[in-house]
Amino acid sequence: MHSCCLSGSGWVYWFSAGWCVFKTIWEGIMKQSKMRILCLLLTAVMLLSLTACGKDKKEENSNVMKFDDCELVYKSACIMDDFDGNDALVVTLDFTNTSSSNESYLWTLSETAIQNGEELEIATVYVSEDSFDTVIDSQFDDVAPGKTLEVKSAFVLKDMSKVEVTFEESFGSKSNKITIDPSTLSRGSASSTSNTGKNPTQTGSEMKDWWNGDWYGWWKMTECAGYYEGMDDSRWDICGVIDIKSDNTGTVTLWDEDYSKSNPMAEASVSLLDDGMGEHGTMISKSGRFTNIDLSQEDWVVNPVAMEVDDLICIDGYYENGEDEFYYEIYLRPWGLYWDELDANSRPAYYDSWYVPMIESGEYMPDSIG
Template identity: 50%
Template sequence: MKRRKLLCMLLAAVMLLGLAACGKGKEEPKDPNLLKVGDYELRYKGACIMEDYAGDDALVLTLDFTNNSEETTNYFWAIYETAMHNGTELDMGIVYLNPETLESVDDSQYLDVEAGGTVEIQTAFELDDTTGEVEVTFEEMEGTENDSITIDLSTVSREPAGGGSASLAGGGKGDGSGGEAGVSGGGTGASSSGELRDWWNGDWYGWWVMTSCYGYYEDMEGEWWDVCGTIDIGEDGMGTVTLWDEDYTESEPMSAAAVSLSESGTGEFGTLMSEGGWFTDIALEHADWIVDPGLMDYQDMIHISGYYENGEDEFTYDIYLRPWGTYWDDMYEEDLPYYYYDWYLPLIESGESMPDSIG
């Protein structure tokens, strides 16, 4: 009897030890602010509402980006982000921290981060209203793993951005040498001419081509794609140019440029000039784009030319655009966009507005 009692006591002790061990092995609850996306980690540090370049509301997120891969990279090339609000995908926002230097909240996304390193980044989304919740999903650029966070806009404070719709007259983006380049006529001409803005504002369609390709792009010499875009210039002469080709969409564009419009130029439509923003994965600065329709051989056409350089990778790009709905009957066959007959003409002949993707 004593042996049986002793055996029962030993079994009970073993069971208690087992339960204790199980308790120690229990996973701790996930930190809701720590997002794991493949080889990368994002720590959500907060959000606020700021005014974008046009004075509209934008949601600005601040995160720590940790690169746990074996190669140096940056947030822009590592992470693909989308934000949903009231069932609608939000467009990316352009929010200036300094309207004179055109420093933007998302400049940090282009900072290279070595393996194991961490950098604080910000990203911005346009808001139609400041109620409800915004779900932001972060996905590997080259992979399928993702994580997300939901932000209750009622808990988000409003902060000044220093940008809004302020004019850039008298200031420009630094040239890297410590000085600032002046903005020739930036933000001063179109404010007095609604007709001038009306010519530029709206939807555009055309094509773009790569030449003088080196490095990674060497085999892409002469390749070209159809491109769509929207231009939006405000009364202060400042605005944006958003472009997307066959591989992009309006909400995830190929380029988003901040621009200024001046009445000065060789023709009646003035000159459009870049002041900031980005093209693919490089930043645009003051006067990287100088667009003067008066130089064109065809009516109602603009030509955007630029130079891409990222390390040893280089190419020159030329973008030709005409207002959506324009017939290109005055041009040679070889100068027409690739989808002109099969996609563009059927849409404009049926009175359709420009879609947010091509093809």
Template identity: 55%
Template structure:
């Protein structure tokens, strides 16, 4: 009986201590709904606004802090894959220019190199069909499956003009970003890209009007001109076009990130024949090509029921293709290109 009383007293004391502890500090702090963890990366949602994209349509622009907790330097674009859902429909990425003359856009901040432990502020934009309801944005590792998400009530989002919330590096005890990833100055990457290019392009997966053109290919010439700010243009023409009336007129950006020392070129706007090019329609990384000093541009053409995939292979004008198998040579390589090149001629404004 005595033991039973002692046991009851002991349990009562434990319960009292437990209640006292809860009263002082046992209440758990609520999780920060704006802090997202995506694998080795951390995102802090800082706000959103509705801006106007380059076509005059509404776009939802998110501002986030991106912290790189991995062991390697990377940038947001290569680390995180985004999906935005609105009314059960996946939203397309939007192009919102801060400066239409220089083609500087709100998402340029995504290409800043971020050292391990560092944080940068980035922005990302999505096209909006209407400005009511909620948008769920899912962030996923580019090379993994871990993800996190946030839901934005559009009724709480204000309208702003592009440029009123420009991205900046953030400091603090997490460290600073290593700076913009756009290639600047007279460095080797920009010098390697700039100049005249020659090669061939092919159509595959053809539908509709182009169905009978499956596997057709043509020689192609082009000029790449990238400025010190890492922004530039790509002009391409095949046998049916000329430099003054090109097949492709694209605006591009050059980023230091990539699998080789030459970085990665990405489309930002412009035209491929009669359809618009948008941000990241092209992601061109020379380190992924089988041959040295070659770039591979891949894309997709769709106009109504007519569609095809295209692949463009280019090397700098003046390059011998001796290391390439016969089936990977341009059609006019021997009869047109080599005679011009070996005689020291500049690249013509037309082919043939």
């Protein structure tokens, strides 16, 4: 009969063998645990990295504020004097209409500025000393779907402490905020807040950059029929922006006294041809619209060399809509140039009373005429 008791040497042997097996199993478990812990640590680090990246991305786009029917981009701010001589915070924004109908900034959003727990009053800041137009007037302009308009807001400051500006939907629940520190801002002037400036696109090409910028002039109708009968030689002042990109394609936007930059009379996609016809080339239309009719390829063919005066272009075309028709001629010069070498009949109607005073006071081209 076998005994259940181990002898001294046998016990030591089996204990040693058992310990080796236990140690091997335990080390395996610990290795697996360490691997699990290491994996968990690596996962945590990756999640933290992703979180940090997401935060950085959000901070990079913190100036973009999205709403149901529009998008707002905070561009800049400066300090200006209001009509009473008080310091005013003037905020510049890009307002993009993402709805399906014409909308204005003022109708779409409401704004509130808070400083030291108190709401700031809206400031009246005139664009020039001899004008009753204010820097916030573009808030009233209608913006077509998909289009962007630069607008400004102005608030009377109490001191130079931080200001929190809240933008809320007029007919919704979304809101966004920005915080501005007036103590870090420079002081601006009315002319420095203009929405437009010469040469919006600098391509490095002398030919392209000659076209780029703000233009001013006049246009007339001839050989009128239908609804326009009797309006031959009627004339209107007109403003425009030409923007040619480095690939020789671009846009032309025109508005007269009855329109505005945000609601233009004509918009065209154009190409600039280096066809050897003068140093400035030839600009042709590709598509677009003139008032309520479409523009097609080469409806506009504009070559400055055809003009007898330097820095003058003529855009001519034909309008036909049923029985309504007329020919039109649009004469433009870069904003800021005088028309002294042309007689009075070849100058815009508001040249002396409106245009000359503006350029002599250093004003940029406004978004509407008169």
